[in-house]
Amino acid sequence: MSPSSNGAAWRSLRSAAIALVVSAVSLVAACGGGGSGNDAAANNGGGSPSSPSASSGPSQQPIAATAANTVPVTVNAGLTGQLPNIPTVSVTLCVAGTSNCTTVNNVQVDTASFGLRLLASALPASFANALPATAAAGGGTLAECTAFADGYTWGSVRTADVKLGGETASNIPIQLIGDLAASSTPQACANIGAAQDTVQDLGANGILGVGVAPTDCGVSCTTASGSNYFACPNGTNCAITPAAIAQQVANPVPHFATDNNGVILQMAPVSNSGAPSATGTLVFGIGTQSNNAMTGAQTLATDQWGNVTATFNNTALKAAFLDSGSNGLFFVDSALPQCGGNLGSFYCPSQTQSLSATLTARGGATATASFNVANAQSLLGNGNNYAANNLAGEFGSATSLDLGLPFFYGRYVYYGIDQTASGGKAPFVAF
Structure with a gap:
């Protein structure tokens, strides 16, 4: 695990040669975030079982990365031509x-x-x-x-x-x-x-x-x-x-001198069948400029590493986190078949599944996180897709939910910096 016991996940697919041949995923834990050891949320229900009908997904478009407090984000074949959702x-x-x-x-x-x-x-x-x-x-x-x-x-x-x-x-x-x-x-x-x-x-x-x-x-x-x-x-x-x-x-x-209280990661929506590339914008500051107002978002106070708790499939989970550094959605669901072979513990359902979890903040506020899970072989098997909004698998702890980059497509995801050391706001995430 990470130097603190609160390691955030950073996952990547490794390929034997090119994107056509994808190996089992490996979890990489970076300092902070991830399994916090907090008590599980005391929520009843809160999380749907697998459903054979896939939702259309969110459709927010990123703003143009033209202002000083923005940088463009790219997902494509990258430096190795082997890793999706980076x-x-x-x-x-x-x-x-x-x-x-x-x-x-x-x-x-x-x-x-x-x-x-x-x-x-x-x-x-x-x-x-x-x-x-x-x-x-x-x-x-x-x-x-x-x-x-x-x-x-x-x-x-x-x-x-x-x-x-x-x-x-x-x-x-x-x-x-x-x-x-x-x-x-x-x-x-x-x-x-x-x-x-x-x-x-x-x-x-x-x-x-x-x-x-x-x-x-x-x-x-x-x-x-x-x-x-x-x-x-x-x-x-x-x-x-x-x-x-x-x-x-x-x-x-x-x-930063200004725009220093948080970030917004805005990723363009992609097709449910995957795409060769995707774009987005990383925006600095929340409510500091005309281009970074937070409106209509579900807001959750987190621990110091960005963790909340969750309920998924009627099971209380100790940690859930929104992690652009994970290239898939990672959780345990015994109802979903794993791909096996080169795709290891990635999920390969015969039909795309529509799932949801209830996230619970520090203080008890809740939000619903909805996402789809598609067949990983169908998404990645042609070797052309490097952006997928429904790539998921079983990896890591059975008591955690890692909402990786697939969750970000078509969404604005906000991260409020922990300012409590200077008497400021506590950390939060929102989407």
Whole structure:
């Protein structure tokens, strides 16, 4: 699991060759979000059983990504030609306070993790070397091991100006994945699984975590016993170390000068039979500009990582989260047949199913989340579809509901940043 026990899910399909041949999904847990360990919601009912009739789905259209507080989002074949439902944006990095900048394309938008993590290989070597390394409290370079269910990312913490559209987060900590020697990897990190330090592993050049938390670990990492940060003298002999909140990999959004209280991920609707590509817009700020008002949305207060509870198929679930970093809808439903073979535990019902769950917020407010589940083989078997609004499978905990990117198509999904540390608003999600 992730460094905190509250790991948000980031999933990807892996292919043996091309999109025509799709392997079993692998769950990747990023810091924050996911299974929170909260008590299950005390709701009766709240969640429909499988139905043979598929709903038409939501149909909201994204706004044009032309304003300073917007960036365009793209889903397509991506860098590997193997992974469906990977939403990406371009991110510009600058050596803090200078005009020495570079733009990294194909960075995955993840609304259930927090902070920017880029493959060192996606940056010019001279630029990467120019980014100042963060000093650990006990001396040496500060590095982080971010745990995933099928592996880990390992790399140093650097500082940089992060530019998204017309917004800038100045001099914030980011992670460079794979910039340290493999031999420096702590055993505790290596025990998790394989290193996720290449484009083939990640399916993107990095991960942009813009969920509700301001940093990727929070108070738990300020003590060595709860930390996933390491001090690496001369880049070697790395030992676990506490990391002050100001040193932790930071969500860029709260560091913008304006439009810093949240984000809206708006994805265009796609056909129920899938599509080769999809577009969307990532909007910064909620209620701060004429283009980011929140109207007509179901709003749910969350825990610090963006989790609520849920009831699905008359079963109370401990955690539910809206996660653009998951490429499918993930939950347990014994009534749905699994595909098997290369598609593993993805669902392959003979007819598209229409399902719903009741999400319960902190404080007791509820909202209904409706979604379809189609036959994964029919969606992906032709090798041409990289956007699917009804791709689902069984993976992870039987007590959680992961509403991944398929849930976002045709919707505006809002994430209110946790501002309680400064006396502001508590975190929330809305759709």
